[in-house]
Amino acid sequence: EGILKDIRQKHPELDGLPIIFVSTPDYKGSLQDGYAAAVEQIVATDYHAILCENARSSVVYPQPQVTILTGSFLSPGDTEEIKAIVEAFGLTPLVVPDLSRSLDGHLEDGYQSVTGGGTTLSQLRSLPHSCYTLAIGESMRGAAKILQERFGTKYEVFPRLAGLEAVDTFLWRLSQIVTSRCDHHFPLIPNVPALFQRQRSQLQDTILDTHFYFGGKKIALALEPDLLYQTAWLLTEMGAKIQAAVTTTKSPLLEDLPIDTVTIGDLEDLEDLATDSDLVITNSHGTAMAKRLNAPLYGMGYPVFDKLGNGQRCLVGYRGTMQFLFDIGNILMAEEANQNHQLSVGVHAF
Numbered sequence: 001e002g003i004l005k006d007i008r009q010k011h012p013e014l015d016g017l018p019i020i021f022v023s024t025p026d027y028k029g030s031l032q033d034g035y036a037a038a039v040e041q042i043v044a045t046d047y048h049a050i051l052c053e054n055a056r057s058s059v060v061y062p063q064p065q066v067t068i069l070t071g072s073f074l075s076p077g078d079t080e081e082i083k084a085i086v087e088a089f090g091l092t093p094l095v096v097p098d099l100s101r102s103l104d105g106h107l108e109d110g111y112q113s114v115t116g117g118g119t120t121l122s123q124l125r126s127l128p129h130s131c132y133t134l135a136i137g138e139s140m141r142g143a144a145k146i147l148q149e150r151f152g153t154k155y156e157v158f159p160r161l162a163g164l165e166a167v168d169t170f171l172w173r174l175s176q177i178v179t180s181r182c183d184h185h186f187p188l189i190p191n192v193p194a195l196f197q198r199q200r201s202q203l204q205d206t207i208l209d210t211h212f213y214f215g216g217k218k219i220a221l222a223l224e225p226d227l228l229y230q231t232a233w234l235l236t237e238m239g240a241k242i243q244a245a246v247t248t249t250k251s252p253l254l255e256d257l258p259i260d261t262v263t264i265g266d267l268e269d270l271e272d273l274a275t276d277s278d279l280v281i282t283n284s285h286g287t288a289m290a291k292r293l294n295a296p297l298y299g300m301g302y303p304v305f306d307k308l309g310n311g312q313r314c315l316v317g318y319r320g321t322m323q324f325l326f327d328i329g330n331i332l333m334a335e336e337a338n339q340n341h342q343l344s345v346g347v348h349a350f
Contacts, residue, residue, distance in 0.1 A: 018047055018124075021041065022038045030249040032251075036071075039096060039140065039143045043069075043127065044146050044150070045124075063090055063092045064091050064131050064178070065093075065126065065130045066086060066093060066131060067127060067134070067147060068133075069096055070082070070096070070136050071136050071137020071138075071140050074136060074316065075310065075315070076311050077314040078161075080104065081320060082317070083098075089175065089178050091177065094130055096119050096124070096127075098119045101116065102117035102118045104311055105311045105312060127151065128150075131153070131177065132154055133155035134155070134173070135155055135157040136161060138229070158170055159253060161320075162317075162324060163233065164200070166230075167317055167321065172192070199317075199318035199322075202322060207325065210329035214239045214328070215238075216239065217279065218241050219278060221246070221270075222245075222282035222286060222301075223281065225248070225249060229257060231281060231300065232258055233258060236258040238325065243274060243276070245262045246263045246269050247264055267285060271289045278332065279328070280293060281298045282297070283300065284303055287306065296331050298327065
């Protein structure tokens, strides 16, 4: 804070410019911790206090607005899907931070010195007008609490947005938000748009088609806590066994995982624990390790630099859950076919 005050004193011309100060030393915490700290400071800043009077504008809200706090485990594609889901219910999403139009990979019409998209200042000034806060990921709980303390905005934390029950819960909350805004003299029954009812039935069929390949498979994970929680539970629900789980930092979620022991460590720890695993799920730095383990790697987390389109990949909602199950199911199916081929070749050799 002293650094920020010094900047303000030396550069009064920046008085109308919001500056978010976050202490994120590299020797403390993890990516998820630093990201969460940044989001907390974004929502804690008083944007009206530092903006000039002529910069304030009256904003018209034709639809109820909800604040969406997106955790570090969500990709730009995930965020885009979440926004589309919220908008389908007739709600206006205010996403903090909104990476869906800044890190999605697109060409601007002209030269830009900074990345386009993101959450605008006018949107941040409208935070008090949101009727509800949807925090995606346990790490966003702190930011949601800040909004409740500042503006009285009720919130709910969704620790995961993948899996049938998890997505059902999210959509049901959205439908309740919509009906709560209606005239109580003419109550409406909470309803989910037909689009998502169709997607739900597709996901049910996907689960039936893919569960044969997940059953009993041993999978090793090295992911940040929020992503570890979402992935581990979805795999377990599909019948897989979590062989090893390594993460980067402490989290309340680590007490509620489908595995007895979670190691806070690095990829060396995972390699020691992942012997005989059928699949490894971690970032691109795990490529060499997976080869030594003779196991396929599914790239997830940060960074993934050896796959095209990762920024637009969506693994949340009904559609995203289907994509994840297809991705993993195809890998496991191919490995099973390869093993059967090797056994067949061995038999013919005799």
